[in-house]
Amino acid sequence: xxxxxxxxxxxxxxxxxxxxxxxxxxxxxxxxxxxxxxxxxxxxxxxxxxxxxxxxxxxxxxxxxxxxxxxxxx
Numbered sequence: 001x002x003x004x005x006x007x008x009x010x011x012x013x014x015x016x017x018x019x020x021x022x023x024x025x026x027x028x029x030x031x032x033x034x035x036x037x038x039x040x041x042x043x044x045x046x047x048x049x050x051x052x053x054x055x056x057x058x059x060x061x062x063x064x065x066x067x068x069x070x071x072x073x074x
Contacts, residue, residue, distance in 0.1 A: 022054075024057045027053055030057075038051070041054065
């Protein structure tokens, strides 16, 4: 009976302590951090929504760089 109460309570407390994942727009603006997190995600050292957001931030920055190069061609 106690295990049924203690385990969910412990998980809830641990979950409340973890910080919110940084957004894709944050990683787009902070490319150094985005590259670090994306590299850690590839090795499995980092997991979760922040991995998705870091990849999205890296992709958006690369897209913007391609568009800038394209615009300079005209």
